[in-house]
Amino acid sequence: MKLYDYILSPSCYKVRLMAAIAGVKLDLRPVDFHPGREHKTDPILALNPAGTIPILVDGALILTESSAMLTYLAALAAPGWLGDATPADRAQVEQWLAFSPRLTASCGGARLHDMLLMPGDIGALRASATRALRELEAALSARRRRGHSFLVGAIPTIADIACFPYVALAPDGGIDLGPYPSIRLWMRAIRGLPGFIEMPGIHRLHEASAEPAPEIGGTAG
Amino acid sequence: MTTTWTAAALSQDVPAGTAAPGRLGDRDLAIWRSASGKIAAWADRCPHRGMRLSHGFVRGEALSCIYHGWRYGQTGQCIKIPAHPGLEPPDAIRVPAFAVAEASGVIWVADGAPATAPPAFEGFTGFRSLQVDAPASVVAEALGGKGDAIRAALGPTPAVALIQPLGPDRSGLHLLAPLSAAPEALDALSVAAEDLRRRAEAGQKGRAA
Numbered sequence A: 001m002k003l004y005d006y007i008l009s010p011s012c013y014k015v016r017l018m019a020a021i022a023g024v025k026l027d028l029r030p031v032d033f034h035p036g037r038e039h040k041t042d043p044i045l046a047l048n049p050a051g052t053i054p055i056l057v058d059g060a061l062i063l064t065e066s067s068a069m070l071t072y073l074a075a076l077a078a079p080g081w082l083g084d085a086t087p088a089d090r091a092q093v094e095q096w097l098a099f100s101p102r103l104t105a106s107c108g109g110a111r112l113h114d115m116l117l118m119p120g121d122i123g124a125l126r127a128s129a130t131r132a133l134r135e136l137e138a139a140l141s142a143r144r145r146r147g148h149s150f151l152v153g154a155i156p157t158i159a160d161i162a163c164f165p166y167v168a169l170a171p172d173g174g175i176d177l178g179p180y181p182s183i184r185l186w187m188r189a190i191r192g193l194p195g196f197i198e199m200p201g202i203h204r205l206h207e208a209s210a211e212p213a214p215e216i217g218g219t220a221g
Numbered sequence B: 001m002t003t004t005w006t007a008a009a010l011s012q013d014v015p016a017g018t019a020a021p022g023r024l025g026d027r028d029l030a031i032w033r034s035a036s037g038k039i040a041a042w043a044d045r046c047p048h049r050g051m052r053l054s055h056g057f058v059r060g061e062a063l064s065c066i067y068h069g070w071r072y073g074q075t076g077q078c079i080k081i082p083a084h085p086g087l088e089p090p091d092a093i094r095v096p097a098f099a100v101a102e103a104s105g106v107i108w109v110a111d112g113a114p115a116t117a118p119p120a121f122e123g124f125t126g127f128r129s130l131q132v133d134a135p136a137s138v139v140a141e142a143l144g145g146k147g148d149a150i151r152a153a154l155g156p157t158p159a160v161a162l163i164q165p166l167g168p169d170r171s172g173l174h175l176l177a178p179l180s181a182a183p184e185a186l187d188a189l190s191v192a193a194e195d196l197r198r199r200a201e202a203g204q205k206g207r208a209a
Helices: A010-022 A042-047 A066-077 A087-115 A122-145 A158-168 A181-191 B136-142 B183-208
Strands: A002-005 A027-030 A055-058 A061-063 B006-010 B018-024 B027-033 B039-043 B057-059 B062-064 B078-080 B097-103 B106-110 B124-132 B149-152 B159-165 B171-178
Touching: A002 A010, A010 A066, A010 A087, A010 A158, A042 A055, A055 A066, A061 A066, A066 A087, A066 A158, A087 A122, A087 A158, A122 A158, A122 A181, A122 B183, A158 A181, A181 B018, B006 B018, B006 B027, B006 B124, B006 B159, B006 B171, B018 B057, B018 B106, B027 B106, B039 B106, B124 B183, B136 B159, B136 B171, B136 B183, B171 B183
Parallel strands: A002 A027
Antiparallel strands: A002 A055, A055 A061, B006 B106, B018 B027, B027 B039, B039 B097, B057 B062, B097 B106, B124 B171, B149 B159, B159 B171
16 A cells, blocks of 8 residues: 655645554655645646645555545554444544544644745634634543543544644644643543654654663763 | 732643643743642743753653753752763752642642632632633623632533633633533533633724724
8 A cells, every 4th residue: 555645744644643553554655745846746646636645545546635544544454443333423533534624724724834935824824723723622621521532432533633633733833732731631642542653743652651771881870 | 920829720631640831921831740640830941952841741750851851850950861861960950940739620820939828619620721812801801700710600500710811912711610510511611611702802803903
């Protein structure tokens, strides 16, 4: 299974993260998104006329939407992550998958503006991000009240993976996550999941692993 | 100098083994709780390279900076520099610590030593913190009260609202509800608080225009 990938793309990271958690090995094909704009070149456009990444290719199957890729990876190798135990759960997973592009457009748009100097109305992007983050915070605080750490049901699902990266990297777009305590604890729960992998700007829980032993033969003493 | 207590966060939002950002006046705080449950509020700046300690991680009873792992004990004293494992860190490497106390599920902080304990609201506990893009006075007015601790009428469930000034056009709103309140009652309070925030922010925009 081949992923057309860019290391700094939160959308590509969603797919890498889900694959790592599900234990699916991906053949990564780096795309020079910046500065090369390779995603707008003919060979990539031939695969995905929309000119976006990620692109996931598995035999004859070509997927160009990250939420569909999460569904595919979970259905293949980690069906519990589909979160479809009840009709309501299934609908709520769909709800968050459909919500996630708002985070991409707002938090992600602000990030592209600030990091890669892409055009955009930064005030409007941040205001839109604030609205989306407030909705997410309210929903997660209601989940915590019921003893749950994740968006849907009792266990993590593709809904969490779909929403997590653009939220975690919102500070790259000048958006402070300080006002969102439930989001902070939710991100912490995701970062502590078995199989979790990092991307630049999103680190694992250092405290979850043992303290490194002192270097033998180092300068100690 | 602030020698009164400021509501800075809710106890439920800083569980054992975690660190969170906070504010006291115009200063950034790292509020963190050790594995055994001890709460602390420090300047949010590692003395080494200035990294925010609220990005750091807690192991046992110490907070470590995420950047180079400098480790600080309960008093703010640096106790370990991983790149120099044999070095006993000098006393001068210390993070400024603020007074901190918990009551009714609220984390109160102060610069200096307040003469009294922070206020307790018998039978109530903190359940939600929100940030409002409006000054404290506008939030108080929207709540129908005055001052920084208001018995709020936000529907059938009684609530206490603690307002934390965060500069000229921003406030923290820490909400307390009865300990006995069911999740559904808290959901309704939460919705009412968001409604109040919309009104306060709309009023603020109207004023600014």
